[in-house]
Amino acid sequence: MRLFTRQGRGWMLLLTAAVAALAVVLSGCGDDDNPTNNGGGTLSCGTRECMTAVMPDGKTWMTENLNVETADSWCYKDSPDSCAKYGRLYTWNAAKTACPSGWRLPTRDEWGALAKAAGGTGDYGERGVAGRKLKAASGWNNNGNGTDDFGFSALPGGRRFTDGYFSWAGIFGYWWTATERSSGSAYNRYIDYGEGDDFVIDGFYDKGTGYSVRCVEE
Numbered sequence: 001m002r003l004f005t006r007q008g009r010g011w012m013l014l015l016t017a018a019v020a021a022l023a024v025v026l027s028g029c030g031d032d033d034n035p036t037n038n039g040g041g042t043l044s045c046g047t048r049e050c051m052t053a054v055m056p057d058g059k060t061w062m063t064e065n066l067n068v069e070t071a072d073s074w075c076y077k078d079s080p081d082s083c084a085k086y087g088r089l090y091t092w093n094a095a096k097t098a099c100p101s102g103w104r105l106p107t108r109d110e111w112g113a114l115a116k117a118a119g120g121t122g123d124y125g126e127r128g129v130a131g132r133k134l135k136a137a138s139g140w141n142n143n144g145n146g147t148d149d150f151g152f153s154a155l156p157g158g159r160r161f162t163d164g165y166f167s168w169a170g171i172f173g174y175w176w177t178a179t180e181r182s183s184g185s186a187y188n189r190y191i192d193y194g195e196g197d198d199f200v201i202d203g204f205y206d207k208g209t210g211y212s213v214r215c216v217e218e
Contacts, residue, residue, distance in 0.1 A: 050100075052217070053151045056117035059110065060217040062103070063153050065175075070094050074210055076158050077166045085139075086157035086169060089210030092186045095176040099215035106216040108179035108187040108202070115189070115200040118150060124202040131191045132198040141170040144193030154191055160210030174211040 051063045065087025072094040076082035090098055095105050106114075108124065115125025118133045135146020136153040146154070158169030168174075174190045181187055181204045188211055190201050205211075 055114055055150055057114045062215045063151050065157055066098055066213040066215060068098055070098050074160055076169045086155055087212055089160045090213050092176055092207035095213045098213055102218055103215040104218055105178040108177040110216060111177050111189045120200055126199055126202045129198040130200045140193045142193055156193060157212040162206055162208040175214055176211045
């Protein structure tokens, strides 16, 4: 479900207040809670409420990358403009605790179920056309945009390597899963910009790498 806030006068102010009250009820959070971590708070993507929607797998997902500052998280190339556009990049350990109360980092299986419901094939939906259907309709380099069939609006936030080097914003989107592979690595999903490349690829990488985060409702 998406919640939009618009300013207005008269009855529009009443409508805005009603929508805001409904948002608090749906998220189970209060305005006075701390919005910056999973200890409790409004469902925040930085300076405003996150957009969320029920996806074809039947679960409610954030429809934008998380932009909540935590330890071991960064804006791409340390630019606040990148945080506003793509959200923050988190290490795996930071990603596990970054989602607001009532939300969490999705597992590898949950990402797989989403990809398969969106048109992916294979054990984790890594083939098929899920990438094209989950990509945002703008924001990808070289005409690599998707059709955004479900409002998931996946964007290519790039990544941060453990040595501090940033790469691939506008070209690749990487997202952590909650599933550990080994003591030093965890599973992720990624989508690239290539025109006609429709996959949501299942992979794994060093836990200290900075990737984007999408949260799923508990």
